[in-house]
Amino acid sequence: MALTIVKSQLMSASEIDRTLVRLAHEILEQTKDLNQLAFIGIRRRGVPLAQRLAAKIASLENREVPVGILDINLYRDDLSTVGPKPQLNATEIPFDVTGKDIILMDDVLYTGRTIRASLDALFDHGRPSRVQLLVLIDRGHRELPIEARYVGRTVQTSDVEIIEVKFREIDEMEKVLLCERASETA
Numbered sequence: 001m002a003l004t005i006v007k008s009q010l011m012s013a014s015e016i017d018r019t020l021v022r023l024a025h026e027i028l029e030q031t032k033d034l035n036q037l038a039f040i041g042i043r044r045r046g047v048p049l050a051q052r053l054a055a056k057i058a059s060l061e062n063r064e065v066p067v068g069i070l071d072i073n074l075y076r077d078d079l080s081t082v083g084p085k086p087q088l089n090a091t092e093i094p095f096d097v098t099g100k101d102i103i104l105m106d107d108v109l110y111t112g113r114t115i116r117a118s119l120d121a122l123f124d125h126g127r128p129s130r131v132q133l134l135v136l137i138d139r140g141h142r143e144l145p146i147e148a149r150y151v152g153r154t155v156q157t158s159d160v161e162i163i164e165v166k167f168r169e170i171d172e173m174e175k176v177l178l179c180e181r182a183s184e185t186a
């Protein structure tokens with residue numbers, strides 16, 4: 001496993017929360033029919049993002065937004081380079097996606113390959129009327145023509161830099177870090 005060196009902290013817990021409040025307001029402003037709105041978090045860190053935004057909208061609008069969880073491991077185009085055997089976690093979408101206005105959520109948008117795989121997986125569950133993308137961090141370097149509609153923060157990175165998003169629900173800490181891959185010979 002490659003080691004990383006932390007270069008800087010990009011967001012604190014309070015900055016993440018303020019960003020999510022702003023994103024919740026943007027979603028409400030841009031959504032024509034809240035009754036058709038549903039969130040799907042890409043497993044792993046897209047899930048707490050979707051759950052938190054659903055909670056923020058519930059507190060603002062006094063209405064529940066359905067939240068689903070999408071596992072894309074079998075849809076990745078880099079399975080042979082990820083490891084010997086993909087780890088399967090259940091996709092949990094407790095609603096019919098057909099006709100819904102889906103906002104797909106992930107922590108970091110990089111090459112676009114995760115989102116392409118997510119779209120394949122999502123459309124295996126039905127045909128939404130619209131799919132938009134929300135990411136906490138857009139770091140550039142796209143390899144596919146994919147763009148997020150809702151972006152928490154845009155961070156220009158180099159190819160050796162990595163964005164690490166840490167959420168309490170998964171990592172027991174809350175922050176966004178800019179890291180750099182440590183050289184293999186170090």
